[in-house]
Amino acid sequence: MQIGLLQQLETALAQSQVPYCCYTDVVADPPEAIVEAALAQALQAKVDGIIGFGGGSSMDTAKLVALLACSGEPLQQIYGVDQAQGQRLPLILIPTTAGTGSEVTAVAIVTTGATTKAGVVASQLLPDVAVLDAELTLGLPAHVTAATGIDAMVHAIEAYTSAHRKNPYSDMLAREALCLLAANIRTATHEGHQLQARQAMLFGACLAGQAFANAPVAAVHALAYPLGSHYHIVHGLSNSLVLPHVLRFNSRVAAPLYAELAELIVPQSKVGNDPERASEALIHYLETLIADLRLPATLREMNIEESDLPNLARDAMLQQRLLVNNPREVLEQDALAIYQAAY
Ligand SMILES: NC(=O)c1ccc[n+]([C@@H]2O[C@H](COP(=O)([O-])OP(=O)(O)OC[C@H]3O[C@@H](n4cnc5c(N)ncnc54)[C@H](O)[C@@H]3O)[C@@H](O)[C@H]2O)c1
Numbered sequence: 618m619q620i621g622l623l624q625q626l627e628t629a630l631a632q633s634q635v636p637y638c639c640y641t642d643v644v645a646d647p648p649e650a651i652v653e654a655a656l657a658q659a660l661q662a663k664v665d666g667i668i669g670f671g672g673g674s675s676m677d678t679a680k681l682v683a684l685l686a687c688s689g690e691p692l693q694q695i696y697g698v699d700q701a702q703g704q705r706l707p708l709i710l711i712p713t714t715a716g717t718g719s720e721v722t723a724v725a726i727v728t729t730g731a732t733t734k735a736g737v738v739a740s741q742l743l744p745d746v747a748v749l750d751a752e753l754t755l756g757l758p759a760h761v762t763a764a765t766g767i768d769a770m771v772h773a774i775e776a777y778t779s780a781h782r783k784n785p786y787s788d789m790l791a792r793e794a795l796c797l798l799a800a801n802i803r804t805a806t807h808e809g810h811q812l813q814a815r816q817a818m819l820f821g822a823c824l825a826g827q828a829f830a831n832a833p834v835a836a837v838h839a840l841a842y843p844l845g846s847h848y849h850i851v852h853g854l855s856n857s858l859v860l861p862h863v864l865r866f867n868s869r870v871a872a873p874l875y876a877e878l879a880e881l882i883v884p885q886s887k888v889g890n891d892p893e894r895a896s897e898a899l900i901h902y903l904e905t906l907i908a909d910l911r912l913p914a915t916l917r918e919m920n921i922e923e924s925d926l927p928n929l930a931r932d933a934m935l936q937q938r939l940l941v942n943n944p945r946e947v948l949e950q951d952a953l954a955i956y957q958a959a960y
């Protein structure tokens with residue numbers, strides 16, 4: 618709204634004589650109150666369709682409003698998997714970040730309390746139409762491009778090693794997504810005006826979204842959520858902070874799969890034939906990438922108290938919806954050790 622991105626859409630709606638109203642108060646990691654306020658506006662205006670325009674926060678809010686405005690269910694009743702019963706209004710999603718892939722997932726994430734987030738997973742949350750227009754992402758600041766791009770890469774990596782529902786289709790999507798994202802994230806971040814790199818990132822994030830819509834994400838996301846909810850660290854950066862450390866923990870079990878991903882994006886000379894070595898090469902590649910993108914790499918830099926790590930580990934355990942998908946079982950003491958490694 619502030620940088621004028623909505624203008625083209627508003628002009629198009631006006632020219633097509635489609636009456637509309639805008640809800641523009643969505644904040645990053647939207648709390649329940651924002652969803653309720655957007656819903657109230659939609660009901661009052663008696664809208665007959667929803668367009669979600671923005672990053673994952675805006676699209677997730679729009680998805681929920683489209684559902685709740687039609688089905689009348691209370692938001693609190695539909696958290697979890699397949700709890701929503703009703704139908705939704707027609708829904709178009711237009712991402713302006715290349716990250717969450719929310720435009721192609723059946724997921725919406727809401728901040729439910731001071732330190733908690735919850736997800737609604739329901740097939741009704743898939744839109745009728747998703748529009749990918751990379752020009753909308755040209756003005757995305759470097760740090761947002763980097764963080765949201767890492768989020769998309771994590772979607773591809775976690776889908777590829779998901780303990781549940783990993784399949785040849787999700788593998789194909791994850792592999793293609795990771796290749797596109799890895800090849801373009803540096804250019805998109807450091808030379809944000811490059812449209813081709815922006816297009817590759819937007820398409821890569823969309824494919825990664827489809828990958829994890831089929832084979833769900835796991836411990837990187839589970840350990841990222843408490844960072845977001847306790848410290849208001851944005852979603853992509855939360856993921857980035859724990860990514861190498863979760864992968865190193867998983868490597869004992871997942872090394873052969875990480876080795877397959879390494880072959881796609883790490884120079885052959887560093888991969889070799891040994892899966893453990895190749896897995897470490899992938900992790901090292903990601904650590905170097907995070908540094909190149911100038912994202913903070915430690916929890917210490919984020920002013921997190923070391924004494925708070927056990928609280929984070931305890932809260933990560935609440936994300937069983939995600940942890941069950943991890944290739945290696947994560948116990949509370951493991952989560953704590955991962956946070957300590959990330960410190
Ligand atoms: N539904 C899903 O499948 C799914 C998956 C992963 C994450 N999420 C959720 O999505 C949210 C994160 O979404 P996100 O990473 O896209 O960030 P975001 O939507 O929170 O946006 C981040 C910031 O970038 C700004 N912004 C967005 N587009 C811009 C543009 N083109 N130019 C300039 N600024 C722009 C926003 O105003 C905001 O300040 C979290 O709530 C997370 O939990 C959802």
Ligand SMILES: [Fe+2]
Nearest residue numbers: 717768772838
């Ligand atoms: Fe994510």
